[in-house]
Amino acid sequence: MVATDDRHSPQGESPTFDLSAYLAQRQALVEAALERAVPITYPEKIYEAMRYSLMAGGKRLRPILCLATCELGGGTLEMAMPTACALEMIHTMSLIHDDLPAMDNDDYRRGKLTNHKVYGEDIAILAGDGLLAYAFEVVAETKNVPPERLLQVIARLGRAVSAAGLVGGQVVDLESEGKADITLETLNFIHTHKTGALLEACVVCGGIIAGVSSTDLQRLSRYAENIGLAFQIIDDILDITVSSEKLGKTAGKDLQAKKATYPSLWGLEQSKQKAQQLVDAAKAEMAHFGEKSRPLQAIADYITNRSY
Amino acid sequence: MVATDDRHSPQGESPTFDLSAYLAQRQALVEAALERAVPITYPEKIYEAMRYSLMAGGKRLRPILCLATCELGGGTLEMAMPTACALEMIHTMSLIHDDLPAMDNDDYRRGKLTNHKVYGEDIAILAGDGLLAYAFEVVAETKNVPPERLLQVIARLGRAVSAAGLVGGQVVDLESEGKADITLETLNFIHTHKTGALLEACVVCGGIIAGVSSTDLQRLSRYAENIGLAFQIIDDILDITVSSEKLGKTAGKDLQAKKATYPSLWGLEQSKQKAQQLVDAAKAEMAHFGEKSRPLQAIADYITNRSY
Numbered sequence: 315m316v317a318t319d320d321r322h323s324p325q326g327e328s329p330t331f332d333l334s335a336y337l338a339q340r341q342a343l344v345e346a347a348l349e350r351a352v353p354i355t356y357p358e359k360i361y362e363a364m365r366y367s368l369m370a371g372g373k374r375l376r377p378i379l380c381l382a383t384c385e386l387g388g389g390t391l392e393m394a395m396p397t398a399c400a401l402e403m404i405h406t407m408s409l410i411h412d413d414l415p416a417m418d419n420d421d422y423r424r425g426k427l428t429n430h431k432v433y434g435e436d437i438a439i440l441a442g443d444g445l446l447a448y449a450f451e452v453v454a455e456t457k458n459v460p461p462e463r464l465l466q467v468i469a470r471l472g473r474a475v476s477a478a479g480l481v482g483g484q485v486v487d488l489e490s491e492g493k494a495d496i497t498l499e500t501l502n503f504i505h506t507h508k509t510g511a512l513l514e515a516c517v518v519c520g521g522i523i524a525g526v527s528s529t530d531l532q533r534l535s536r537y538a539e540n541i542g543l544a545f546q547i548i549d550d551i552l553d554i555t556v557s558s559e560k561l562g563k564t565a566g567k568d569l570q571a572k573k574a575t576y577p578s579l580w581g582l583e584q585s586k587q588k589a590q591q592l593v594d595a596a597k598a599e600m601a602h603f604g605e606k607s608r609p610l611q612a613i614a615d616y617i618t619n620r621s622y
Numbered sequence: 623m624v625a626t627d628d629r630h631s632p633q634g635e636s637p638t639f640d641l642s643a644y645l646a647q648r649q650a651l652v653e654a655a656l657e658r659a660v661p662i663t664y665p666e667k668i669y670e671a672m673r674y675s676l677m678a679g680g681k682r683l684r685p686i687l688c689l690a691t692c693e694l695g696g697g698t699l700e701m702a703m704p705t706a707c708a709l710e711m712i713h714t715m716s717l718i719h720d721d722l723p724a725m726d727n728d729d730y731r732r733g734k735l736t737n738h739k740v741y742g743e744d745i746a747i748l749a750g751d752g753l754l755a756y757a758f759e760v761v762a763e764t765k766n767v768p769p770e771r772l773l774q775v776i777a778r779l780g781r782a783v784s785a786a787g788l789v790g791g792q793v794v795d796l797e798s799e800g801k802a803d804i805t806l807e808t809l810n811f812i813h814t815h816k817t818g819a820l821l822e823a824c825v826v827c828g829g830i831i832a833g834v835s836s837t838d839l840q841r842l843s844r845y846a847e848n849i850g851l852a853f854q855i856i857d858d859i860l861d862i863t864v865s866s867e868k869l870g871k872t873a874g875k876d877l878q879a880k881k882a883t884y885p886s887l888w889g890l891e892q893s894k895q896k897a898q899q900l901v902d903a904a905k906a907e908m909a910h911f912g913e914k915s916r917p918l919q920a921i922a923d924y925i926t927n928r929s930y
Contacts, residue, residue, distance in 0.1 A: 356790075357785075357790055357793045357794050357797070359793055359797070360785045360789060360790060360793040361785055364785065407751075411747055411748075411751060414747065416742070416743035416744045416747060417744050417747065434724070435724035436724045436725050436796055437793065437796075439719055439722065439724060439725065439747065440719075440789045440792055440793055441789075442751070443715070443719060443750070443751075443754065443783065443789050444783075444784045444785040444789040444790075445784075446751065446754055446755065447754060447779075447780045447781075447782075447783035447784040447787075447789070448780055448781075448784040448785065448786075449780070450758045450776055450777075450779070450780040451776070451777050451779075451780025451781050451784060452780075453776075454773045454774075454776040454777040454780065455773075455777050461769035461770050461772075461773050462769050464769075464773055465762045465763075465769050465772055465773065466762075468758055468759070468761075468762040468776055469758075469759050469762040469763050471755075471758070471759075472755045472756055472757075472758040472759025472760075472762065473755075473756075473759050474755075475751065475752075475755035476752045476753075476755040476756040476759060477665075477668045477669055477672065477752040477756070478756075479755075481668060481748045481749075481751050481752040481755070482664075482665055482668060482752075484748055485665045485667055485668040485745065485748055486665050488744055488745075489665070489667070
């Protein structure tokens with residue numbers, strides 16, 4: 315067999331790092347691990363409901379980020395995989411509950427009917443609860459990682475989801491709906507909590523598992539903060555500029571719901587510029603880690619380049 | 623000051639152990655710890671909603687069981703208190719979500735309006751999610767307990783709430799509603815999962831924190847199984863025999879909803895006998911621990927003697 319550079323070529327900006335091949339390979343690993351983590355057993359309906367949303371595709375960006383920072387810090391994929399799966403379970407729980415009639419009332423997600431449209435509201439609420447609780451069990455049972463690190467990961471995950479994180483962001487988001495006079499401060503609070511906190515947990519937990527220094531954890535945290543906000547700004551932009559069909563969910567929903575967005579505060583052009591600045595800042599944090607940070611640099615670029 | 627036996631007298635069967643004084647003292651400790659664990663901060667609404675249900679009274683039997691088994695195993699109250707609080711947070715989450723319109727649709731709980739009646743369904747869902755996630759953070763941050771034990775506790779808690787526990791039991795309960803032909807096997811599955819799994823976690827986690835042997839953990843587990851089922855049988859009996867006012871929730875609801883209950887399968891008298899047998903079996907498991915198990919013996923008795 316001849317070693318070739320085929321894997322390291324086309325699309326990406328860099329001739330030596332092929333992000334799409336990297337993402338596809340990691341995505342397959344994560345899907346396989348999730349598949350193993352949630353087998354169907356009695357009572358089947360709840361496992362099917364959990365799997366319906368958990369295995370509904372998506373780019374698996376959160377678990378991939380966790381795996382990437384663990385490797386960056388010198389850890390292995392095996393060490394980070396349970397936490398990576400837990401992060402996807404938590405993310406899925408937040409989507410299932412967000413889509414409920416009492417919350418965003420969405421019928422479609424990633425082009426498929428939402429969980430409660432298929433299984434009913436009661437099962438959807440329970441599927442979310444089940445995924446959230448199970449996520450912590452999965453992390454706690456990780457092999458070959460020092461227990462102290464796993465406890466740190468669990469504490470971070472708990473905080474990222476609780477009222478100090480995702481739940482708090484969601485509450486302010488709900489309170490702000492229909493309000494015309496929302497401030498940039500409030501909008502930032504919503505996004506740094508609703509989506510940012512879990513993204514930060516993905517990036518930081520990979521580092522914790524690998525045992526990186528607290529200075530490096532801070533670098534990872536700033537990287538995550540920057541790409542998290544950039545991610546949200548791009549999401550807001552796509553909601554305006556892309557059709558429902560391509561988006562896989564109802565487009566223009568933010569406008570309809572009179573939700574405050576970055577484009578509504580800054581306009582489209584300035585929003586795009588701001589997202590680019592955030593991505594540049596994220597990449598600057600990674601410079602310290604040198605060549606090893608190629609995947610994380612490429613993922614940062616990918617966030618502003620993505621389209622549906 | 624003269625030492626008197628005043629604290630150790632009236633009500634209980636034993637002249638040397640005053641269960642009501644014991645419960646009252648432990649309850650006060652737990653309430654104070656919960657009070658400290660969930661301060662109100664921005665966004666206030668979600669913290670208020672979490673506290674509304676968390677601080678709504680109740681006997682705090684679950685955390686008290688956890689504290690008791692930790693002391694039985696030679697541990698301190700301080701070691702078990704974070705887990706005890708986490709157990710009450712998880713229990714509260716399950717009540718908030720159970721009461722939702724999409725689930726049991728209850729307007730009252732412990733004589734107060736249910737969470738969603740006060741804060742709305744969206745906030746009630748999020749308050750549950752927030753309490754569940756925070757519970758794991760609280761356990762992970764426990765001081766002065768070996769990390770390996772805390773990971774075991776977290777894994778047990780996760781399993782007790784997930785589809786393998788509480789959530790699974792709730793799903794089968796929902797599926798069984800209105801069915802006349804429910805089997806004893808199904809009814810047992812519902813209760814060993816819906817209420818039993820968390821009760822077992824309370825009892826077992828106290829032992830894990832104290833570092834008891836696996837044989838003793840099994841004893842604790844059997845104790846928990848027995849009192850858990852007895853507790854449920856008594857709950858079913860009270861639903862039939864006690865008025866709504868005294869119960870603090872709508873009485874006769876099981877009958878109305880055509881829910882299968884132990885009295886509906888066995889009749890009232892046989893149900894009472896069965897509950898007593900289970901309590902006796904639970905107490906027999908405790909005999910091994912001698913005098914130290916007085917509180918747990920008394921709690922087992924209390925379960926069949928309780929009335930509202």
